[in-house]
Amino acid sequence: MRAEARRRAKHRVCSRLTAAGQRHFGLLATAPSVFTIVDGRPACALKDCRPGLFSFGGAIHLKSQYTLNCQVQAYVGESGEVFWGGAHDFATRETLIVQPVRAEPQ
Numbered sequence: 881m882r883a884e885a886r887r888r889a890k891h892r893v894c895s896r897l898t899a900a901g902q903r904h905f906g907l908l909a910t911a912p913s914v915f916t917i918v919d920g921r922p923a924c925a926l927k928d929c930r931p932g933l934f935s936f937g938g939a940i941h942l943k944s945q946y947t948l949n950c951q952v953q954a955y956v957g958e959s960g961e962v963f964w965g966g967a968h969d970f971a972t973r974e975t976l977i978v979q980p981v982r983a984e985p986q
Contacts, residue, residue, distance in 0.1 A: 916984050921980045924980070925974065927975070930943070931943050931945035932980065935980075936963075941956055
């Protein structure tokens with residue numbers, strides 16, 4: 881019984897309607913999640929970076945697996961804005977050297 885009470889204290893059930901009008905249930909963590917950022921693969925150009933998290937300029941960003949008009953889709957992790965990294969055009973942005981990273985739960 882106590883284990884169940886602890887689980888409830890850590891998580892609460894949430895629900896929402898999907899676009900199709902179906903109810904979706906899930907667990908919403910109320911306890912903060914802590915992750916350690918670990919260097920993944922060797923540093924590489926943004927265009928060669930695998931989809932996922934990468935580090936540039938001391939911040940964490942996200943590269944999408946999708947492209948738009950043959951351009952890499954990458955986003956600033958903190959704000960969700962399009963990642964430019966100080967570049968003024970797509971060609972320069974794709975040659976920026978970034979560090980792929982991964983997040984490991986503690």
